[in-house]
Amino acid sequence: MTAAVREAVCRLDQIEREGGVTALVAGEAVAIIRTHEDHVYALSNYDPFSKASVLARGIVGTRSVDGEDVPFVASPMFKQAFDLRTGECLDDRAVAVATYDVRVVDGVVEVATRTP
Amino acid sequence: MAPQLRKQLVVVGHGMVGHRFVESAISRGLTEAYDITVLGAEPRPAYDRVALTSFFEVGAEALSLLPSGTYDDPRVRLRTHAEVVAVSPRQRIVTLASGEDLHYDELVLATGAAPFVPPVPGADLANVFGYRTIEDLEAIRSASKGGRRKVGAVIGGGLLGLEAANALHQLGVETHVVELAPRLMAVQIDDLGGRTLNQHIGKLGLTVHTGAMTEAILGDRRNRVERLALKDRNPLDVDLVVFSAGIRPRDALARAAGLDVADRGGVLVDGSLRTSDEHIWAIGECAAVQGVMYGLVAPGYDMAEIVVDRLLGGAGEFTGADMSTKLKLLGVDVASFGDAHGTTKGALELTYADALSGVYKKLVISEDGKRLLGGVLVGDAAAYGVLRPMVASGMELPENPEELILPASRGGANLELPDDAQVCSCNDVTKAEITAAAADGTITRAGATCGSCKTLVKKIVEDYFAATGKEIDRSLCEHFRMTRQELFDVVAVHGYTRFDDIVEGHGTGRGCDICKPAVASILASLLNQHVLAPGNRQLQDTNDAYLGNLQKNGTYSVVPRVPGGEITPDKLIVIGQVAKDFGLYTKITGGQRIDLFGARMEDLPAIWKRLVEAGMESGHAYGKSLRTVKSCVGSTWCRYGVQDSVGLAIELELRYRGLRSPHKLKGGVSGCARECAEARSKDFGIIATEKGWNLYVCGNGGAMPAHAQLLAGDLSKEELVRYLDRFLMYYIRTADRLQRTSSWMDAVDGGLDRIREVVVDDVLGLGDQLEAAMARHVDSYFDEWKATIEDPEKLARFVSFVNAPGTPDPNITFREERGQVQAATTDGPVSLGTTIPVGAP
């Protein structure tokens, strides 16, 4: 495992539950999303379907896949859903967006600039 | 006559069938071979005669089948006011009333029919009318006006006679129907059915005289109708008389030209619609195909198609027509189908009559009791959809056929149609075709024309799914096993205000991009809170979440409200200045306002602030809510305008602005029947009349355009607003998610009539409640843009990057075209430049 370089991007309370913010991480737009259970995930903000930087502005919810509730964000452009944990598109398994390691330390959200 | 290079085809008569002939000739390429000249005696191009009665509501222009007056093909020439007075088959010439001769190579007679006027003395008096043309209706209307309440008699109690009586009644005339036969609608229905119909019509205040023979119409000194003398009855004092005692084919030209005519009238033609002269054809109501005349428009259309086909070298043949009818006359359902009179040898009859509720049903059954031959339904024609196809398919009857006409409460049964039964007669679609379409998720044209088969089509589809074990899933999404309407009721009944409570109490998981916006819309309709209030924001689609429309490069558009399309020069200047300062692309929208495109999310509050300061507000172009109420200039400037359409449009747009609904809502107001505001393509459209306003509902443009239908006419502004309040709230409460008003109307059991009962007649007693709900909306309206710029908490979200609020997102790019910016996209995430590699493993 490479040692992660982490960047503090915002406080947890700046992100609404089931909402997201966009952060500039190492020069790129990253969507940071907080679920109802206060899990925080980070994905590339760039939606490969619409080729626009928008994922943080999507609706967050769950979809039941094989009996499990998978947390997702739906692109606000054409509504494809992305698994928050893996970046995989739930509507088209061939497509995925990059994910970032993220954690909350003392109420501050930190994103790793490199995936572990 | 100058020699003609191309072959000449002449059509005599520009009625419904003549018009269809020309349309088909153009679309099927007959004009490659022929120049077509259409000669119509009436002063205007063809119009929808079937809908003639609605002339009183909508005017002549709306009925026109060719409003521009010319066909889109230079090889076709239409001449109105052009009566043909003679045909010379030998020389192939037609002669016009003006004396002009025209040569033809092929001649099509489409002269239609004329009202039959029995030979009674006085039939030529003033104030005696037919019921066939727009001119007839104009004359009837002016005779019904002025002075004391007029009394009128309609002679003839058939289908058309009752329609004419209905029209007189609606014009405020005290109306008598005089019918020679012992019952009404003698052609379509039987004695008991006629009596049941009498009963209904009597209740409406019309007087029916059956078995009454008109002996004479007596006039006053000025030759105007005064009295109707009836055989063995008291005379009736009347001011006007309308003849509607049947029609006669207009075959005089053909007779004079020596063509064969049928015994009972009509130009005699064979199955190919050719007359006894090989270059002359006859179609529509003037034709008697193998001696039989057809008084409906659909068979006429078939005939037109066949002649086009023949002239193109085809072998089309007319094989007869289904004369079944179902209609609503004066609010009473009446249907007759197949052998309604039981004339088939040995036919048996089965009847059900309920004098109390005015329902009468009869089935005609074959001698062996196995097949349905025909029937009559009065007062309740719901079974028509199932029974008519049973006749056509010849399927075997169930053991207790009486169950087919008994009300469900008394053991009425449902019946399995055979697969080859024709369910939609307008579009020739069978049950098998409907189930096949249901199986592969496609749709058929069934139900798209007269609509009388819709309930049956729906049932077949539902039965199909039930039989295959698939429940028809009407759930909103995986999280809520209920429809939007059910969810609406759940939220209203429990008084929920938060999504969390709703999903915990009635759903599963944490919701998705389908149920969250739906709940947001329901909460907004009920509570009218700010869409960006905590707890609401995350439910919104991005357009609502940012109070603008998301564009392809991630920017937003900004559309300030321009009520009714009226805007001051000062506001126009502000819009222009804002666009320049923020580098926005500007365009005039189809909704009579101005769209500013390409706004970065972080710039939105500053843009709104400038607009709000200049007195503007959000136009809700992003919401499933009221968009615009378009207007025409109306009486304030237009020389034809009869009411102030701009004023009303502004008032309505301001009343309903911000109203969240299942789908977007659009309105329009036109200042006269010319309809420049295209109001009838809107969810609610209002057209000015001299007496007030006509209200049309459930129209839209888009992919499946629908014309709005008349809900109520000649309304005062107060009535109009009351009905609109009720209509909109009723829709909001009962429609499905993303169901526009027209598809909602189709889904409402009973359709437009039911909506009218609820909205206008208030049969459910919901009127007050719906109005109160709207009043709450109007009182609690506020501008979302203004409320956002005034609230630091809401503003906090409008930054490009949470950790670099001043840095624009590098992924947002533009290009230039025609002197303005346009959206561009990039082929992958754009980095602002950094040395640390990022991305997927």
Ligand code: SRM
């Ligand atoms: C801007 C505009 C086109 C223009 O440049 O003129 C427009 C643009 C859009 N229309 Fe429209 N429509 C516009 C007038 C119309 C009209 C004409 C009218 O209103 O008179 C129609 C046909 C009338 C009707 O709605 O019945 C129209 C029928 C649609 C439809 C089809 C609706 C339907 O029931 O079939 C959609 C799709 C939908 O809503 O689901 C649509 C959806 C859209 C969306 C929202 C698509 C989207 O999700 O991005 C477009 C984005 C607007 C934006 O970015 O600001 N737009 N759209 C017009 C804005 C009018 C306004 O001032 O608010």
Ligand SMILES: Cc1cc2nc3c(=O)[nH]c(=O)nc-3n(C[C@H](O)[C@H](O)[C@H](O)COP(=O)(O)OP(=O)(O)OC[C@H]3O[C@@H](n4cnc5c(N)ncnc54)[C@H](O)[C@@H]3O)c2cc1C
């Ligand atoms: C009030 C009313 C309600 C109706 N309701 C229904 C209904 O619900 N369903 C249904 O199927 N049918 C209905 N009909 C019947 C339907 O309108 C006719 O079947 C249809 O119009 C026939 O079309 P056509 O072209 O043959 O005749 P028309 O539409 O009558 O057209 C004939 C045209 O030829 C012109 N013409 C005649 N002679 C000459 C000449 N010598 N030179 C030049 N022009 C000439 C006439 O002026 C007329 O314009 C209704 C009719 C009326 C009046």
Ligand code: SF4
């Ligand atoms: S609809 Fe009538 S009033 Fe309005 S602009 Fe057109 S012609 Fe004038």
Ligand code: FES
């Ligand atoms: S029967 Fe008229 S639309 Fe189906």
